[in-house]
Amino acid sequence: MGRWAPDARGRLIRSALELYAERGFEQTTALEVAERAGVTERTFFRYFSDKREVLFEGSRNLQDVIVTAIAAAPSSTGSIDAVATAIESAASLLPNREYSRQRAAVIAANPSLQERELLKLATLAGAMVEALHRRGVAKLAAGLAAETGVTVFKIGFETWIGDESTQELAQCIREALDQLKNLTAGA
Amino acid sequence: MGRWAPDARGRLIRSALELYAERGFEQTTALEVAERAGVTERTFFRYFSDKREVLFEGSRNLQDVIVTAIAAAPSSTGSIDAVATAIESAASLLPNREYSRQRAAVIAANPSLQERELLKLATLAGAMVEALHRRGVAKLAAGLAAETGVTVFKIGFETWIGDESTQELAQCIREALDQLKNLTAGA
Numbered sequence: 001m002g003r004w005a006p007d008a009r010g011r012l013i014r015s016a017l018e019l020y021a022e023r024g025f026e027q028t029t030a031l032e033v034a035e036r037a038g039v040t041e042r043t044f045f046r047y048f049s050d051k052r053e054v055l056f057e058g059s060r061n062l063q064d065v066i067v068t069a070i071a072a073a074p075s076s077t078g079s080i081d082a083v084a085t086a087i088e089s090a091a092s093l094l095p096n097r098e099y100s101r102q103r104a105a106v107i108a109a110n111p112s113l114q115e116r117e118l119l120k121l122a123t124l125a126g127a128m129v130e131a132l133h134r135r136g137v138a139k140l141a142a143g144l145a146a147e148t149g150v151t152v153f154k155i156g157f158e159t160w161i162g163d164e165s166t167q168e169l170a171q172c173i174r175e176a177l178d179q180l181k182n183l184t185a186g187a
Numbered sequence: 188m189g190r191w192a193p194d195a196r197g198r199l200i201r202s203a204l205e206l207y208a209e210r211g212f213e214q215t216t217a218l219e220v221a222e223r224a225g226v227t228e229r230t231f232f233r234y235f236s237d238k239r240e241v242l243f244e245g246s247r248n249l250q251d252v253i254v255t256a257i258a259a260a261p262s263s264t265g266s267i268d269a270v271a272t273a274i275e276s277a278a279s280l281l282p283n284r285e286y287s288r289q290r291a292a293v294i295a296a297n298p299s300l301q302e303r304e305l306l307k308l309a310t311l312a313g314a315m316v317e318a319l320h321r322r323g324v325a326k327l328a329a330g331l332a333a334e335t336g337v338t339v340f341k342i343g344f345e346t347w348i349g350d351e352s353t354q355e356l357a358q359c360i361r362e363a364l365d366q367l368k369n370l371t372a373g374a
Contacts, residue, residue: 080370114309115302122305140342144367147338155330180331183267184371 009047009057011037016054021102025051025110052116055103058093059120063127065090070131079137083128083149084177091169101161125150152176196234196244198224203241204286207293212238212300239303242290245280246307250314252277257318266324270315270336271364278356288348312337339363 015036019028030051034044048054069086077085094100107113125146132142156173159165165172202223206215217238221231235241256273264272281287294300312333319329343360346352352359 078373111306115306118305118309119302140366141370143342144363144370151334151338176331179327181371183328183331184368186265
Protein backbone atom coordinates (compact mmCIF):
# COMPACT_ATOMS: atom_id res chain seq x y z
CA MET A 1 0.00 0.00 0.00
CA GLY A 2 1.39 3.42 -0.91
CA ARG A 3 2.55 6.05 1.46
CA TRP A 4 -0.54 8.16 0.85
CA ALA A 5 -3.03 5.45 1.77
CA PRO A 6 -5.99 7.13 3.45
CA ASP A 7 -6.09 7.37 7.24
CA ALA A 8 -2.67 5.80 7.76
CA ARG A 9 -2.55 7.39 11.20
CA GLY A 10 -5.86 5.85 12.27
CA ARG A 11 -4.86 2.43 10.96
CA LEU A 12 -1.51 2.63 12.72
CA ILE A 13 -3.22 3.41 16.01
CA ARG A 14 -5.70 0.55 15.68
CA SER A 15 -2.98 -1.89 14.53
CA ALA A 16 -0.72 -0.93 17.42
CA LEU A 17 -3.44 -1.47 19.99
CA GLU A 18 -4.37 -4.84 18.47
CA LEU A 19 -0.78 -6.06 18.44
CA TYR A 20 0.08 -4.75 21.90
CA ALA A 21 -3.02 -6.52 23.24
CA GLU A 22 -2.30 -9.77 21.37
CA ARG A 23 1.46 -10.09 21.86
CA GLY A 24 2.37 -7.58 24.53
CA PHE A 25 3.90 -4.14 24.05
CA GLU A 26 7.53 -5.23 24.51
CA GLN A 27 7.15 -8.06 22.01
CA THR A 28 5.85 -5.83 19.23
CA THR A 29 8.04 -3.75 16.90
CA ALA A 30 7.15 -0.56 15.06
CA LEU A 31 7.74 -2.47 11.81
CA GLU A 32 5.10 -5.05 12.76
CA VAL A 33 2.61 -2.31 13.57
CA ALA A 34 3.36 -0.67 10.22
CA GLU A 35 2.95 -3.97 8.35
CA ARG A 36 -0.41 -4.69 9.91
CA ALA A 37 -1.52 -1.17 9.02
CA GLY A 38 -0.30 -1.70 5.46
CA VAL A 39 2.31 1.05 5.50
CA THR A 40 6.09 1.22 5.78
CA GLU A 41 8.05 1.56 9.01
CA ARG A 42 9.15 4.95 7.72
CA THR A 43 5.52 6.03 7.60
CA PHE A 44 5.08 4.88 11.21
CA PHE A 45 7.91 7.15 12.30
CA ARG A 46 6.57 10.05 10.26
CA TYR A 47 3.51 10.00 12.51
CA PHE A 48 4.93 8.82 15.85
CA SER A 49 8.28 9.34 17.53
CA ASP A 50 8.26 5.89 19.16
CA LYS A 51 6.24 2.78 19.93
CA ARG A 52 4.77 4.33 23.05
CA GLU A 53 3.53 7.58 21.51
CA VAL A 54 1.10 5.79 19.20
CA LEU A 55 -1.08 5.13 22.27
CA PHE A 56 -1.10 8.80 23.26
CA GLU A 57 -2.31 10.27 20.02
CA GLY A 58 -4.65 13.15 20.72
CA SER A 59 -3.41 13.97 24.20
CA ARG A 60 -2.06 17.34 23.04
CA ASN A 61 -5.36 18.21 21.39
CA LEU A 62 -7.24 17.17 24.54
CA GLN A 63 -4.99 19.44 26.58
CA ASP A 64 -5.56 22.40 24.26
CA VAL A 65 -9.33 21.98 24.47
CA ILE A 66 -9.20 21.83 28.28
CA VAL A 67 -6.95 24.89 28.57
CA THR A 68 -9.24 26.87 26.24
CA ALA A 69 -12.29 25.86 28.27
CA ILE A 70 -10.65 26.94 31.55
CA ALA A 71 -9.89 30.32 30.02
CA ALA A 72 -13.52 30.63 28.85
CA ALA A 73 -15.11 29.81 32.23
CA PRO A 74 -17.06 32.69 33.83
CA SER A 75 -14.90 34.64 36.25
CA SER A 76 -17.31 33.77 39.06
CA THR A 77 -16.59 30.05 38.66
CA GLY A 78 -14.35 28.56 41.33
CA SER A 79 -11.07 27.05 40.21
CA ILE A 80 -11.99 23.40 40.84
CA ASP A 81 -15.31 23.73 39.04
CA ALA A 82 -13.62 25.55 36.15
CA VAL A 83 -11.15 22.68 35.80
CA ALA A 84 -13.72 19.89 36.18
CA THR A 85 -16.14 21.49 33.72
CA ALA A 86 -13.32 21.92 31.22
CA ILE A 87 -12.35 18.25 31.54
CA GLU A 88 -15.98 17.15 31.16
CA SER A 89 -16.29 19.24 28.01
CA ALA A 90 -13.26 17.43 26.56
CA ALA A 91 -14.48 13.96 27.53
CA SER A 92 -16.30 13.48 24.23
CA LEU A 93 -12.94 13.72 22.41
CA LEU A 94 -11.77 10.45 23.88
CA PRO A 95 -12.11 7.28 21.79
CA ASN A 96 -15.13 5.09 22.49
CA ARG A 97 -15.45 2.99 25.62
CA GLU A 98 -14.36 -0.30 24.04
CA TYR A 99 -11.18 1.19 22.56
CA SER A 100 -10.48 3.05 25.80
CA ARG A 101 -10.95 -0.10 27.83
CA GLN A 102 -8.55 -2.10 25.63
CA ARG A 103 -6.01 0.72 25.67
CA ALA A 104 -6.20 0.94 29.48
CA ALA A 105 -5.57 -2.83 29.76
CA VAL A 106 -2.50 -2.58 27.50
CA ILE A 107 -1.12 0.32 29.53
CA ALA A 108 -1.81 -1.39 32.86
CA ALA A 109 0.23 -4.40 31.68
CA ASN A 110 3.40 -2.39 31.04
CA PRO A 111 5.21 -0.10 33.52
CA SER A 112 6.88 1.97 30.80
CA LEU A 113 3.46 2.72 29.29
CA GLN A 114 2.08 3.53 32.73
CA GLU A 115 4.95 5.96 33.21
CA ARG A 116 4.25 7.66 29.89
CA GLU A 117 0.53 7.92 30.73
CA LEU A 118 1.31 9.47 34.10
CA LEU A 119 3.70 11.96 32.50
CA LYS A 120 0.99 13.00 30.03
CA LEU A 121 -1.41 13.58 32.92
CA ALA A 122 1.24 15.56 34.81
CA THR A 123 1.83 17.65 31.70
CA LEU A 124 -1.91 18.26 31.49
CA ALA A 125 -1.93 19.31 35.16
CA GLY A 126 0.92 21.76 34.46
CA ALA A 127 -1.00 23.28 31.54
CA MET A 128 -4.10 23.65 33.71
CA VAL A 129 -2.02 25.38 36.42
CA GLU A 130 -0.86 27.91 33.80
CA ALA A 131 -4.43 28.45 32.60
CA LEU A 132 -5.55 29.07 36.20
CA HIS A 133 -2.65 31.49 36.79
CA ARG A 134 -3.89 33.50 33.83
CA ARG A 135 -7.27 33.69 35.59
CA GLY A 136 -5.52 35.15 38.65
CA VAL A 137 -5.64 31.98 40.77
CA ALA A 138 -2.75 31.84 43.27
CA LYS A 139 -0.07 29.17 42.98
CA LEU A 140 -1.16 26.85 45.77
CA ALA A 141 -4.84 26.91 44.80
CA ALA A 142 -4.00 26.44 41.12
CA GLY A 143 -1.86 23.40 41.88
CA LEU A 144 -4.55 21.86 44.07
CA ALA A 145 -7.32 22.51 41.55
CA ALA A 146 -5.31 21.11 38.63
CA GLU A 147 -4.29 17.95 40.51
CA THR A 148 -7.87 17.49 41.69
CA GLY A 149 -8.99 17.80 38.08
CA VAL A 150 -6.62 14.99 37.13
CA THR A 151 -7.95 12.95 40.07
CA VAL A 152 -11.60 13.22 39.04
CA PHE A 153 -10.62 12.50 35.44
CA LYS A 154 -8.69 9.35 36.43
CA ILE A 155 -11.32 8.05 38.83
CA GLY A 156 -14.20 8.97 36.49
CA PHE A 157 -12.38 7.22 33.65
CA GLU A 158 -11.91 4.06 35.74
CA THR A 159 -15.63 4.03 36.52
CA TRP A 160 -16.48 4.62 32.87
CA ILE A 161 -14.42 1.69 31.56
CA GLY A 162 -15.59 -0.57 34.40
CA ASP A 163 -17.78 -3.58 33.70
CA GLU A 164 -20.88 -2.13 35.32
CA SER A 165 -20.65 1.24 33.65
CA THR A 166 -23.68 2.60 31.82
CA GLN A 167 -23.00 6.35 31.92
CA GLU A 168 -21.11 8.69 29.66
CA LEU A 169 -17.57 9.64 30.68
CA ALA A 170 -18.53 13.26 31.40
CA GLN A 171 -21.17 12.06 33.85
CA CYS A 172 -18.69 9.72 35.57
CA ILE A 173 -16.27 12.65 35.99
CA ARG A 174 -19.03 14.84 37.43
CA GLU A 175 -20.02 12.15 39.91
CA ALA A 176 -16.41 11.67 40.98
CA LEU A 177 -16.21 15.42 41.68
CA ASP A 178 -19.48 15.40 43.60
CA GLN A 179 -18.31 12.49 45.72
CA LEU A 180 -14.96 14.17 46.34
CA LYS A 181 -16.81 17.26 47.58
CA ASN A 182 -18.79 15.05 49.95
CA LEU A 183 -15.63 13.34 51.17
CA THR A 184 -13.77 16.58 51.87
CA ALA A 185 -16.84 18.14 53.53
CA GLY A 186 -17.38 15.09 55.74
CA ALA A 187 -13.76 14.41 56.57
CA MET B 188 37.89 0.92 49.28
CA GLY B 189 36.58 -2.55 50.12
CA ARG B 190 33.14 -3.85 49.42
CA TRP B 191 32.20 -3.65 53.10
CA ALA B 192 33.01 0.01 53.48
CA PRO B 193 30.52 1.46 55.96
CA ASP B 194 27.34 3.07 54.63
CA ALA B 195 28.05 2.28 51.00
CA ARG B 196 24.37 2.74 50.24
CA GLY B 197 24.25 6.23 51.74
CA ARG B 198 27.42 7.26 49.91
CA LEU B 199 26.07 5.93 46.63
CA ILE B 200 22.90 7.96 47.05
CA ARG B 201 24.77 11.16 47.85
CA SER B 202 27.28 10.59 45.03
CA ALA B 203 24.52 9.93 42.52
CA LEU B 204 22.67 13.10 43.42
CA GLU B 205 25.87 15.16 43.22
CA LEU B 206 26.82 13.77 39.82
CA TYR B 207 23.31 13.99 38.36
CA ALA B 208 23.17 17.62 39.48
CA GLU B 209 26.66 18.45 38.17
CA ARG B 210 26.65 16.61 34.82
CA GLY B 211 23.05 15.65 34.22
CA PHE B 212 21.43 12.27 34.75
CA GLU B 213 21.89 11.00 31.18
CA GLN B 214 25.58 11.93 31.17
CA THR B 215 26.37 9.98 34.34
CA THR B 216 27.08 6.24 34.47
CA ALA B 217 26.58 3.84 37.37
CA LEU B 218 30.35 3.26 37.31
CA GLU B 219 31.01 6.97 37.86
CA VAL B 220 28.60 7.04 40.78
CA ALA B 221 30.30 3.98 42.27
CA GLU B 222 33.76 5.52 41.82
CA ARG B 223 32.78 8.75 43.55
CA ALA B 224 31.30 6.71 46.40
CA GLY B 225 34.53 4.69 46.62
CA VAL B 226 32.95 1.34 45.75
CA THR B 227 32.84 -0.94 42.71
CA GLU B 228 30.16 -0.86 40.01
CA ARG B 229 29.18 -4.32 41.20
CA THR B 230 28.44 -2.90 44.63
CA PHE B 231 26.25 -0.22 43.03
CA PHE B 232 24.16 -2.92 41.38
CA ARG B 233 23.95 -4.93 44.58
CA TYR B 234 22.05 -2.03 46.10
CA PHE B 235 20.18 -0.57 43.11
CA SER B 236 18.70 -2.16 39.99
CA ASP B 237 19.48 0.84 37.80
CA LYS B 238 20.64 4.45 37.67
CA ARG B 239 17.14 5.76 38.32
CA GLU B 240 16.36 3.67 41.41
CA VAL B 241 19.14 5.26 43.42
CA LEU B 242 17.00 8.40 43.64
CA PHE B 243 14.00 6.47 44.95
CA GLU B 244 15.65 4.75 47.88
CA GLY B 245 13.22 4.58 50.78
CA SER B 246 10.02 4.92 48.79
CA ARG B 247 8.96 1.38 49.72
CA ASN B 248 9.58 2.05 53.40
CA LEU B 249 7.62 5.31 53.16
CA GLN B 250 4.73 3.41 51.60
CA ASP B 251 4.76 0.75 54.34
CA VAL B 252 4.66 3.40 57.07
CA ILE B 253 1.74 5.17 55.36
CA VAL B 254 -0.24 1.95 54.87
CA THR B 255 0.31 0.98 58.51
CA ALA B 256 -0.84 4.40 59.69
CA ILE B 257 -4.02 4.22 57.56
CA ALA B 258 -4.82 0.84 59.13
CA ALA B 259 -4.26 2.29 62.61
CA ALA B 260 -6.51 5.33 62.17
CA PRO B 261 -9.61 5.38 64.40
CA SER B 262 -12.61 3.90 62.60
CA SER B 263 -14.45 7.21 63.02
CA THR B 264 -11.84 9.02 60.90
CA GLY B 265 -12.96 9.87 57.37
CA SER B 266 -10.98 8.37 54.50
CA ILE B 267 -9.34 11.59 53.31
CA ASP B 268 -8.28 12.56 56.83
CA ALA B 269 -6.98 9.03 57.47
CA VAL B 270 -4.85 9.25 54.33
CA ALA B 271 -3.60 12.78 54.94
CA THR B 272 -2.73 12.08 58.59
CA ALA B 273 -0.84 8.94 57.53
CA ILE B 274 1.14 10.90 54.95
CA GLU B 275 1.93 13.64 57.48
CA SER B 276 3.17 11.03 59.93
CA ALA B 277 5.55 9.69 57.27
CA ALA B 278 6.83 13.14 56.27
CA SER B 279 9.64 13.04 58.80
CA LEU B 280 11.11 10.03 56.97
CA LEU B 281 11.98 12.13 53.95
CA PRO B 282 15.52 13.45 53.58
CA ASN B 283 16.16 17.01 54.71
CA ARG B 284 14.92 20.01 52.76
CA GLU B 285 18.22 20.76 51.02
CA TYR B 286 18.65 17.20 49.75
CA SER B 287 14.97 17.05 48.77
CA ARG B 288 15.25 20.34 46.89
CA GLN B 289 18.31 19.18 44.96
CA ARG B 290 16.71 15.83 44.20
CA ALA B 291 13.54 17.54 42.94
CA ALA B 292 15.63 19.74 40.61
CA VAL B 293 17.43 16.70 39.17
CA ILE B 294 14.13 14.91 38.60
CA ALA B 295 12.48 17.97 37.04
CA ALA B 296 15.35 18.15 34.52
CA ASN B 297 14.80 14.64 33.17
CA PRO B 298 11.53 13.18 31.80
CA SER B 299 12.52 9.57 32.50
CA LEU B 300 13.10 10.45 36.15
CA GLN B 301 9.81 12.33 36.26
CA GLU B 302 8.11 9.23 34.90
CA ARG B 303 9.69 7.03 37.55
CA GLU B 304 8.68 9.49 40.29
CA LEU B 305 5.10 9.55 39.03
CA LEU B 306 4.98 5.75 38.90
CA LYS B 307 6.19 5.57 42.51
CA LEU B 308 3.41 7.97 43.55
CA ALA B 309 0.85 5.94 41.59
CA THR B 310 2.09 2.79 43.32
CA LEU B 311 1.71 4.56 46.66
CA ALA B 312 -1.85 5.56 45.69
CA GLY B 313 -2.62 1.94 44.84
CA ALA B 314 -1.32 0.76 48.21
CA MET B 315 -3.43 3.40 49.97
CA VAL B 316 -6.52 2.25 48.06
CA GLU B 317 -5.90 -1.30 49.32
CA ALA B 318 -5.46 -0.06 52.88
CA LEU B 319 -8.75 1.86 52.63
CA HIS B 320 -10.55 -1.19 51.19
CA ARG B 321 -9.46 -3.12 54.28
CA ARG B 322 -11.16 -0.39 56.35
CA GLY B 323 -14.38 -1.01 54.40
CA VAL B 324 -14.15 2.11 52.22
CA ALA B 325 -15.91 1.61 48.86
CA LYS B 326 -13.94 1.59 45.62
CA LEU B 327 -14.81 5.05 44.32
CA ALA B 328 -14.26 6.78 47.67
CA ALA B 329 -11.00 4.89 48.25
CA GLY B 330 -9.66 5.94 44.85
CA LEU B 331 -10.61 9.57 45.40
CA ALA B 332 -9.14 9.66 48.91
CA ALA B 333 -5.87 8.02 47.82
CA GLU B 334 -5.41 10.33 44.83
CA THR B 335 -6.25 13.32 47.00
CA GLY B 336 -3.63 12.15 49.46
CA VAL B 337 -1.05 12.13 46.67
CA THR B 338 -2.22 15.61 45.63
CA VAL B 339 -1.75 17.17 49.06
CA PHE B 340 1.59 15.39 49.38
CA LYS B 341 2.82 16.72 46.01
CA ILE B 342 1.56 20.26 46.56
CA GLY B 343 2.71 20.34 50.19
CA PHE B 344 6.12 19.08 49.08
CA GLU B 345 6.41 21.82 46.42
CA THR B 346 5.61 24.44 49.07
CA TRP B 347 8.12 22.90 51.46
CA ILE B 348 11.02 22.97 49.00
CA GLY B 349 10.08 26.46 47.77
CA ASP B 350 12.33 29.43 48.43
CA GLU B 351 10.01 31.09 50.90
CA SER B 352 9.30 28.00 52.93
CA THR B 353 9.79 28.10 56.69
CA GLN B 354 7.49 25.29 57.83
CA GLU B 355 7.97 21.58 58.28
CA LEU B 356 6.77 19.27 55.50
CA ALA B 357 3.95 17.82 57.62
CA GLN B 358 2.60 21.32 58.20
CA CYS B 359 2.78 22.13 54.47
CA ILE B 360 0.79 18.96 53.73
CA ARG B 361 -1.82 19.84 56.35
CA GLU B 362 -2.21 23.34 54.93
CA ALA B 363 -2.61 21.95 51.41
CA LEU B 364 -5.41 19.71 52.68
CA ASP B 365 -7.08 22.59 54.51
CA GLN B 366 -6.96 24.74 51.39
CA LEU B 367 -8.30 21.90 49.25
CA LYS B 368 -11.24 21.57 51.65
CA ASN B 369 -11.89 25.30 51.29
CA LEU B 370 -11.68 25.08 47.50
CA THR B 371 -14.09 22.15 47.23
CA ALA B 372 -16.49 23.73 49.71
CA GLY B 373 -16.45 27.07 47.90
CA ALA B 374 -16.53 25.72 44.38
